[in-house]
Amino acid sequence: MSNTGVNTKVDVLIVGAGIAGATLAANLAKMGKNIVVVERDLSERDVIIGELLQPGGVQKLEEMGFTSLIDNIDAQPVYGYDIIYEDRDYLIPYPNKNGEPCGFGFRNGAFLQNIRKHILTQRNIRVIEGTVTNLIEDEDAIVGVSYKRKLAADEESLYAHLTVVTDGPLSKFREKLSKPFNKLNGYFLGLLLKNCELPFANHGHLIMGEHPPMVIYPVTSTSWRVLIDFKGEKPPRLGRDFKKFLLEEFKQAMPKSARAAFVAAVEKGKIKTFPNHRLPANPIKKQGAVLLGDALNMRHPLTGGGMTAAFNDVLRLSNNLETISDFSNLKQLGKAIQKFYQTRHLGTQTTNILADGLYGVVYNPDLRKAFFEYVSRGDKYAEETCSILAGLNKDKKLLLNHFIAMARYGTQLKISAEKPGVVVTESLSMVKDAVGIITPLLLSEKPDPGNKLMLEALNRIV
Ligand SMILES: Cc1cc2nc3c(=O)[nH]c(=O)nc-3n(C[C@H](O)[C@H](O)[C@H](O)COP(=O)(O)OP(=O)(O)OC[C@H]3O[C@@H](n4cnc5c(N)ncnc54)[C@H](O)[C@@H]3O)c2cc1C
Known part of the structure; x- marks a missing residue:
């Protein structure tokens, strides 16, 4: 490496001012770090991702002192979920016994612009609108990035003690800092329902049945986001035939009060698609760099x-870095990153396992029914499951117990319906299916990069 720039190293260089990168910049700035953020497009994005923030995410924002970033964007409080199964439904409120926060629905672009506006006002953060084209390596360390400013022809370079790569779900750089086993699970189709009511105002709605699953939640005071799962290697062609298919397949499954708005949204044709991936974290430790957000780890967006998960990681990484007064101390920096990689699963594993576990369940007719019957019992069956979905409860054992108990309960119901009077003590195929879904997910959360168990588990993910 030439010496150019070595003396002008900033503390932290962040690739991408998305949900994770912009929040990390804001949080590290509070600690007095000198930060540069390079973001390829600072304009407000119009996307279907990241529009429901679970209470656990709100809690992390609160811990960082950033809940005001949800203000003034017409964000809607969300108090729980209505689970709709065929022609029945069951309402599960989020827990708020200990004053835990509710969730929020909003337009992702509006929320992100609030975070970006905040970092643009911080004296120790410089935000550059430009595309990072390369990570600069010196021997085995990352020492900075090359980037092109928007509309500029020439590349420039920036050097930093720590480069945080947070370039999102379609990351270009994750292969330099991890061994990614990225599994495409299909696509979400997103539509906006305008000026209609759903069975429960200010609630998420999960709709399950013979059709692929749908989720609906409020994103402004007059609109609801509908996400419809589409399994396939490629996104659908959004022509006339597809509109017809959407109406035939999903209109009847929509709550009655929202059908007219659904038909209007389909006919208007403003349907966006986005790929859904599962990407267990499998980072490679590299001096001077850390991988964060969807670039590092993804789970199905159904939940x-x-x-x-990103806010959990941002806070954990920030806390590890807070104790380092001089970022040129590479040994301390390396230790902080190592600790982050080794412990981050404690904050994210239940969110990850539940997301992909529930995705497996909604496509298995027996388990889907079992899940509905199980949570409809109310009490701890609904409350504890919902507290994990909310991201407030991180007890992995509890999640596992509920998952298996749900399958056992389903088996019991099925057999007693088919053979009245027979008591089933041994659970059968449903439990086997449930174990088949959850075991690889559990194994893939182990924080041991490249471990053998994980590689085996990844091959078995259904
Ligand atoms: C269909 C779908 C729906 C979802 N719904 C939800 C939901 O309701 N709730 C929820 O919590 N999560 C949801 N998620 C997940 C959530 O959106 C992500 O976990 C979150 O946005 C990840 O944040 P990030 O910062 O890693 O990525 P992003 O927020 O995408 O940020 C990445 C940033 O990097 C920038 N960038 C990329 N490449 C470069 C480059 N070379 N140079 C400079 N900048 C670059 C991008 O422009 C972008 O600003 C959903 C995901 C999907 C796929």
């Missing part, structure tokens, strides 16, 4: 857990 809306991505931003909650």
Whole structure:
């Protein structure tokens, strides 16, 4: 490496001012760090990702002192979920016994602009609108990035003690800092329902049945986001035939009060698609760099857990870095990153496992029914499951117990319906299916990069 720039190293260089990168910049700035953020597009994005922030994510924002970033964007409080199964439904409120926060629905672009506006006002953060084209390596360390400013022809370079790569779900750089086993699970189709009511105002709605699952939640005071799962290697062609298919397949499954708005949204044709991936974290430790956000780890968005996982990571990484007064101390920096990689699963694993576990369940007719019957019992069956979905409860054992108990309960119901009077003590195929879904997910959360168990588990993910 030439010496150019070595003396002008900033403390932290962040690739991407998205949900994770912009929040990390804001949080590290509070600690007095000298930060540069390079973001390829600072304008407000119009996306279907990251529009429901679970209470656990709100809690992390609160801990960082950033809940005001949800203000003035017409964000809607969300108090729980209505689970709709065929023609029945069951309402599960989020827990708020200990004053835990509720969730929020909002337009992702509006929320992100609030975070970006905040970092643009911080004296120790410089935000550059430009695309990072390369990570600069010196021997085995990352020492900075090359980037091109928007509309500029020439590349420039920036050097930093720590480069945080947070370039999102379609990350270009994750292969330099991890061994990614990225599994495409299909796509979400997103539509906006305008000026209609759903069975429960200010609640998420999960709709399950013979059709692929749908989730609906409020994103402004007059609109609801509908996300419809589409399994496939490629996104659908959004032509006339597809509109017809959407109406035939999903209109009847929509709550009655929202059908007209659904038909209007389909006919208007403003349907966005986005790929859904599962990406267990499998980082490679590299001096001078850390991977964060969807670039590092993704789970199915059915349960809306991505931003909650990102905020958990942002806070954990920030706390590890806080104790380092001089970022040129590479040994301390390395230790802090190592600790982050080794412990981050404690904050994210239940969110990840539940997301992909529930995705497996909604496509298995027996388990889907079992899940509905199980949570409809109310009490701890609903409350504890919902507290994990909310990102407030991180007890992995509790999640596992509920998952297996749900399958046992389903088996019991099925057999007693088919053979009245027979008591089933041994659970059968449903439990086997449930174990088949959850075991690889559990194994893939182990924080041991490249471990053998994880590689085996990844091959078995259904
Ligand atoms: C369909 C779908 C729905 C979802 N819904 C929810 C939900 O309801 N709730 C929830 O919590 N999570 C949800 N998620 C997940 C959530 O959106 C992500 O977990 C979260 O946005 C990750 O934040 P990030 O910062 O890693 O990525 P992003 O927020 O995407 O940020 C990445 C940033 O990097 C920038 N960038 C990329 N490349 C470069 C480059 N070379 N140079 C400079 N900048 C670059 C991008 O422009 C972008 O600003 C959903 C995901 C999907 C796929």
